[in-house]
Amino acid sequence: MKKIKPFRDTGGKLSQEGFLKKLGIPKTFLTFHNLGSYTSEFVEIGMPYMIIHESTDHKRGELNSLEFTESNKNYFFSSTSRLDLAGTRTLHSHDFYELTIVLEGELHLQIENETVTYHAGECCLCNKNIRHKELHDSEFEIILFMFQEEYIKSVLEQDLLYDEEGRSCTNHTFFHHLFAENQKLSFYSAKEYIDFRRKKSFDPDDFYRLINAIVLELSESRSGRNYMVRGYFCRFIAMLGDEGNYLIQTHQTRISKEERLFYQVSWLLQNRKGRISRRELEKELNYNSDYINRVIKKYTGQTLSDYSRAFLLKEAAELLKNTDKRVGEICEELGYTNRSHFNRLFIERYGMTPAEYRALEPDAF
Numbered sequence: 001m002k003k004i005k006p007f008r009d010t011g012g013k014l015s016q017e018g019f020l021k022k023l024g025i026p027k028t029f030l031t032f033h034n035l036g037s038y039t040s041e042f043v044e045i046g047m048p049y050m051i052i053h054e055s056t057d058h059k060r061g062e063l064n065s066l067e068f069t070e071s072n073k074n075y076f077f078s079s080t081s082r083l084d085l086a087g088t089r090t091l092h093s094h095d096f097y098e099l100t101i102v103l104e105g106e107l108h109l110q111i112e113n114e115t116v117t118y119h120a121g122e123c124c125l126c127n128k129n130i131r132h133k134e135l136h137d138s139e140f141e142i143i144l145f146m147f148q149e150e151y152i153k154s155v156l157e158q159d160l161l162y163d164e165e166g167r168s169c170t171n172h173t174f175f176h177h178l179f180a181e182n183q184k185l186s187f188y189s190a191k192e193y194i195d196f197r198r199k200k201s202f203d204p205d206d207f208y209r210l211i212n213a214i215v216l217e218l219s220e221s222r223s224g225r226n227y228m229v230r231g232y233f234c235r236f237i238a239m240l241g242d243e244g245n246y247l248i249q250t251h252q253t254r255i256s257k258e259e260r261l262f263y264q265v266s267w268l269l270q271n272r273k274g275r276i277s278r279r280e281l282e283k284e285l286n287y288n289s290d291y292i293n294r295v296i297k298k299y300t301g302q303t304l305s306d307y308s309r310a311f312l313l314k315e316a317a318e319l320l321k322n323t324d325k326r327v328g329e330i331c332e333e334l335g336y337t338n339r340s341h342f343n344r345l346f347i348e349r350y351g352m353t354p355a356e357y358r359a360l361e362p363d364a365f
Contacts, residue, residue: 029069034301040131041092042300046351047071048151051218054134055141056105063136068218070226091131093299097147097178098126101211105140109133111193112253121204123196123240127178129263130193130253143211145233152233153179159234173237174248191255196240197247207245210236261285262299265292265307274311275335278304313349316342320358327354 029050033042051068091110100109100123107118111132118124126132128149134142152175160168174194181192198204214232217225239245255263264285268276278289281304285292293304300307312334319330328339336342346354 029067029071034297034299040299041090042302043092043094045094045096045146045148048148050144050146051215052144052146053142053215054144056136056139058139068215070218089133091133093129093131094146095128097128097149097152097175099145099147100124100126100134101143101145103141103143103208103211106138107140107142108135108138110135111251112191116195118195119198121198121202121207123246125174125178125194125196127192128182130191132193143215149179155230155233156237158230171238173241175237177250191253193251193253195247195249195251197249199245199247202245207236207239210239258295258298261287261292261295265296265304269308269311272311273315273334274308274313276308309345310349313346316346316354317350317357320354330354 029046031044031046033044035041047069049070053066053068055064056062057064091112100107100118102118102120102122104120106120109116109118109124109132111124111126111130115135116124156173156175157170159170161171162168178192178194210232214229214236217228217232241248265281268281268284276284278292281287281292282289289304296302296304296307302310316330316334319325319333320327325333331337331339331342334342343353346352346357350357
């Protein structure tokens with residue numbers, strides 16, 4: 001097979017449209033930043049969760065993917081060049097939790113500076129902002145569960161159990177461990193991942209049936225789909241967290257000086273809802289704002305200004321979801337004097353107008 005050169009233009013970056021075109025992909029619900037970076041790409045999802053089924057076929061030189069989202073739109077990709085192109089990509093990170101499940105074969109996953117191997121029935125849960133990538137040097141079939149924090153927290157909080165006296169409680173899961181670590185440490189600096197190594201006595205048939213049930217629900221527009229998917233997620237997480245089924249190991253990775261600065265900036269932006277000036281950042285962190293901007297650009301592909309705006313728009317989304325304030329009031333509260341400009345930025349971020357976002361059913365979040 002002819003080796004394909006890494007997809008980088010003269011500027012070292014590639015637009016998402018160009019990236020998709022090179023891979024033969026008509027559309028995806030993933031948003032890529034910092035494409036072509038030698039350091040790290042950054043990925044976002046525009047949905048509460050996403051499921052991707054992926055497999056390699058080295059005899060044909062193919063990498064096949066299928067996306068499942070709440071919008072019930074699935075896309076299938078297959079090309080002889082995509083497998084080579086995927087192999088040239090750098091590590092990527094994201095602001096959601098990613099659970100990788102090996103269905104068949106053997107997956108080599110590069111996590112920061114090490115390569116970890118997973119076999120059929122084994123899983124890896126990456127915390128937010130862990131840099132990683134699938135190596136496409138083996139035959140595998142995997143499924144990826146990608147969860148926004150707000151969504152998976154909501155799912156687990158609503159999974160109530162009742163004792164004989166009618167008192168309710170919730171199960172403590174491995175997700176709760178990551179939630180706690182992310183709160184305890186600086187923003188996204190809890191760079192942990194969790195291995196789930198299948199025990200020989202565990203029969204994975206029920207495990208696979210749950211995955212198939214989730215995918216089937218998302219493939220069909222039937223009443224109660226959102227509730228069914230939530231229930232299946234709860235059962236799947238409980239099965240995965242059962243120490244009779246899996247050996248569960250938590251691993252901590254190291255971070256560089258630049259990464260730590262990136263997390264400190266992110267933490268400040270989150271606490272200030274994106275409203276902090278360059279001068280204030282310099283005073284808080286004792287770094288020149290131009291240097292801070294270069295670090296943010298390196299790890300996200302966005303300028304400091306654009307990265308700050310993402311936190312501001314997230315606050316707008318929270319206000320739309322959790323308050324009765326008018327859109328105009330929210331604009332004013334967040335410092336936007338031009339509502340049309342705010343609407344355009346919101347659409348770029350969330351794929352819909354503020355009014356459409358507010359009208360979404362609560363279970364869609």
